Amino acid sequence: MMSINLLDVQNVTKIFRDNRRGNDVTAITDISVHLKRGEFVSILGPSGCGKSTLLDIIAGLEIPTDGQVFYEGNVITGKKGFVSYMPQKDVLFPWRTVLENVIVPLELKNVTKKHAMQEAKALLPLFGLENFANSYPDALSGGMRQRASFLRTYLSKKDCMILDEPFGRLDAITRVQMQQWLLSIWEQLEKSILMVTHDIDEAIMLSDRIYVLSPRPGKVIREIEISIDRPRTHESMTTEEFMSIKKSILHTLSI
Template sequence: MPSDKLTVRGVSKIYSQDRGQVVLALDHTSLSVQEGEFVSLIGPSGCGKSTLLDLVAGLTTPDSGEILLAGQSIVGQRGKVSYMPQSDVLFPWCNVVDNVIIPLKLQGVPLAEARAEALALLPAFGLEKFAASYPYMLSGGMKQRAAFLRTYLCKKDLMLLDEPFGKLDALTRMQMQGWLLDIWQRFKHSVLFVTHDVDEAILLSDRIFLMSPSPGKILVEIKIPLSRPRHPRMVTEKTFIEIKRELMRWLETGIFAQEEETSWQNKEF
C-alpha cells in the first residue's frame, strides 16, 4: 500500500481584502500525493491553486483543515518542501550559477561548495553553457530551467511547481515537458504540479485533481493509466484522447454547473 507523502484534508482559506471584503479562496479542499508520485492540479483562474500551494509551503495558514507531510503537520512551517511559485523570477544582477545556489546559501553551504554542486547539475538541466550568463541573455525555456534547478536545490522530497511552463510557446513547452519527464524519472521526487493545460497534465501525471471555479474544491480525481516512460507523442494515443474527453467533460460540468453539489469522486479508466 503506497503511503501519502502529502495529505491535504478539508482545507479552507479565507482572505481579507479591501474595505472589509472577504474571499473564500478554498472550500474544504482535500488531496494527496504519494511517495514518488506526479500529481497535477487543474482548475479555472482564481479557483485557489496558488493559494493551496502557498498553504502547503507554509507561506500562509488555513482557516480549517489539516496539511500533513509524511504524517506530520506542516501548517505554517516554511522550508519543508521545494516550491517554485507562479511568478518565480531570477535576480537580474546574478548569473545563472549565483541565482540557482540561493537555497544552498540560505542553508549555510559555503559558496565554493554551493557553486561546485550547481555546476555539476547544469548539464542535466540543459544549462552547461550558461553558467556565467545573466537572465537577460537566456531564452524563456532556459530561465524556467534555471528557476527549476533553484527549486531542485532546495533538496526537499516534495516539489510544488506552479505553472512552470505557463509563459512558454507551444513548441518550447513541449520540449520542456519532455525534459521534465526525463528529470523526474531520474530523480523521482513527489511532485504537485499546477497547470491550465489539460494535455500537459495528462502527459505528466499519475493522478489529476480537477478543481471547481472559486471557491475552489476538488471536483474529481482522475488516475492516468498511461505507461511510463511517457513521451509527448502519446497525446495522439486512443487512451490519451479518451482521458482528455473525460477531463474536458468534467471541466465543463464544473464551469457551467457550479451550483450543482459535487463531492469526492474517483474515476478510473
C-alpha cells in the same frame, strides 16, 4: 500496515480578508488532496480558482483559514522547509547572476560556494542555461527565467517538489523537452511531484492522478487516475486512451 501519505492536505479553506473594504475573497473551499511517495499528481483548474493559494499553503507561506497540511503524517500547517517550491512568479534576485541565483538553496545548507557553483554549473546545459551563467535575470527571456527558477527549486533537493505552472512561459518545443526531462528526473530520483497546471495535455501526459478544480472558490470536482503506460512520449498523446481521458476532462470543465 497502512502507508502514510507523503503529503496530505485536509479540508483546507482559504478566505482572504479585506479589512479595509470588507470584500472578503474565498479562494478555495474544503480542498483535500494527497500525494503518495513517488507519485506524480497534477492539480488542474481554471485561472483564479486558487491553485497558487493552495501551493502557498502547502509550502507554509500562507496560513489556511481552515484545515491542515500533513507531511509524513505530521502537521506542517504554516511551516516552511518541507517541500521544494517553485512559485508561479519567479523570485530570482536581480542583483545576482543566474549561477549565483540557483545556488541559493545550497548556500542555505552551508555548502561551500565553490562546491555549490560546481554542482550548479554541471546542470546548466540540461536547463539550457550554459551560456547565461553570468547573466543577470533582467537579461533573460521569460522562459529562461523559468528554467533558472526550476533549477533553483531542483537544487533545494527535498523529496517532494511542488511546482506552479513550471512550463507556463515556455514555447511548445522547449515545453515538450522540459516535460520529458521532468519525467526522467522523477523516474530516476524517485521524487514526488505535485504540479499545478491549466494545460490538460500536460496534466495527462505527466501524471499518475489529476485533481480537477472548479472555478473560484476552488474545490475538487473530480479525481482521475491516469493509467496510461509509462514511459510516455508525445506519441502517447494521440492514442485513443489519451483522447478519451481528455474528452472526459473537458466535459468536467464544461468547455
